[in-house]
Amino acid sequence: MTTPPTTTSKARWALLRRAICKASEGPVEASNMSIFQFRDPVLPQPAIFPDAAPVSGYNWVEHAVAPGRSIVLHQRVERAQLSLQELAVQAVDNTGNIRTWPSEDIVLRYLLRTLPSASFRVLELGAGMCGVAGFGLAAACPGVRHVTISDGNATCVENLARTYITNAQLGRFQVDTTVDTIELQWSRNVAPPTIPFDVVFASDCLFFEAFHDDLLHTLRMYLAPTGTCVLVQPSRGGSLERFVSKAQDSFVVEIERAGFDAIVDATAATADTRFDADIHLPVLVTLRHRSKVTAT
Numbered sequence: 492m493t494t495p496p497t498t499t500s501k502a503r504w505a506l507l508r509r510a511i512c513k514a515s516e517g518p519v520e521a522s523n524m525s526i527f528q529f530r531d532p533v534l535p536q537p538a539i540f541p542d543a544a545p546v547s548g549y550n551w552v553e554h555a556v557a558p559g560r561s562i563v564l565h566q567r568v569e570r571a572q573l574s575l576q577e578l579a580v581q582a583v584d585n586t587g588n589i590r591t592w593p594s595e596d597i598v599l600r601y602l603l604r605t606l607p608s609a610s611f612r613v614l615e616l617g618a619g620m621c622g623v624a625g626f627g628l629a630a631a632c633p634g635v636r637h638v639t640i641s642d643g644n645a646t647c648v649e650n651l652a653r654t655y656i657t658n659a660q661l662g663r664f665q666v667d668t669t670v671d672t673i674e675l676q677w678s679r680n681v682a683p684p685t686i687p688f689d690v691v692f693a694s695d696c697l698f699f700e701a702f703h704d705d706l707l708h709t710l711r712m713y714l715a716p717t718g719t720c721v722l723v724q725p726s727r728g729g730s731l732e733r734f735v736s737k738a739q740d741s742f743v744v745e746i747e748r749a750g751f752d753a754i755v756d757a758t759a760a761t762a763d764t765r766f767d768a769d770i771h772l773p774v775l776v777t778l779r780h781r782s783k784v785t786a787t
Contacts, residue, residue: 556627594694610636611689641675677705687715720778742778
C-alpha cells in the first residue's frame with residue numbers, strides 16, 4: 492500500500508513514533524483486540540505441528556478450518572521481539588503481524604458458508620503473516636478454482652510463500668485448487684490484473700485510514716464487474732464507517748452488524764465487562780460495483 496506524497500511523511504513519522512514506543516516496552520504483548528477470538532469451539536484448537544522445521548522465532552501451527560480440514564501456519568511465537576523496520580515499514584503499521592487477527596476466522600466461516608459451488612477466482616488482501624482465510628478456503632472450499640493470497644509487506648509475502656509450499660507438500664489444498672502468493676501494495680495508481688477476481692476479501696484492514704482511497708481504487712481494479720468484496724472488522728473508532736462513506740461513491744454497500752455469524756452474536760451477548768463493541772465486535776461489509784448492480 493502507498494500513500495500520496497502529501498501524507499506519506501506524516502504517516503511514517505506517526506507510525507515510527509508508535510513503533511519506538513512499543514519497542515521501548517520490550518516484547519509485544521497481546522493487544523486489546525486479541526482478548527476475544529471467534530474460533531468455532533467445535534473445531535480443534537490450534538496446536539504445534541511437529542512435522543515441519545520452523546525458522547527461528549516461529550512455530551508451525553496446525554489450524555483447523557473446517558471439520559476434517561486443516562492447514563499449517565508458519566506463525567510468530569508469542570511475545571516475539573519485533574524490529575523497528577518490521578513495526579513501521581513502508582508507512583504501514585505491522586504490529587499485527589505477530590499473530591492472526593480475530594476477524595480472519597469469521598470471514599473464512601462466512602465465505603465457506605456463502606460462496607457458490609461453481610468454480611471461481613478469489614483474492615485475499617492484507618493477508619499478513621499467515622493468510623488464514625485464504626489458505627483455509629484453498630483447503631476446505633471445493634468450489635474455489637484459484638486463490639491468490641497477498642500482502643503489501645515483503646516479509647509477510649515471504650512467509651506466505653513458505654506456508655504455501657509446506658501445505659502443498661502436505662497435500663492440504665483441494666485437488667483442483669491452485670494457490671499463489673503475491674506482493675500487492677494498495678495504490679490509487681494500481682493497474683488492473685490480467686484476469687479480475689470473482690471474490691475479494693480482507694479482514695481487520697479498514698483502520699488503516701490513510702489507505703482508504705488506495706484500497707478503494709485497488710478494489711475497483713481487481714474485483715470483477717459482477718464480483719463481490721467481503722470485508723470484516725470492528726468499527727475501530729469509526730474507521731469502518733468512514734471507509735463505507737467513501738465506498739458508496741463506487742459500490743453498492745451492505746452492512747451487517749449481527750446475524751451473519753452465530754459465534755460473533757454469542758460473544759457479543761456475554762456479560763463480559765471487557766467486551767467493547769467498538770474494538771471487539773466485527774462487522775460484515777459487502778461491496779458490489781455500483782454500475783453493474785444498478786443495471787440488473
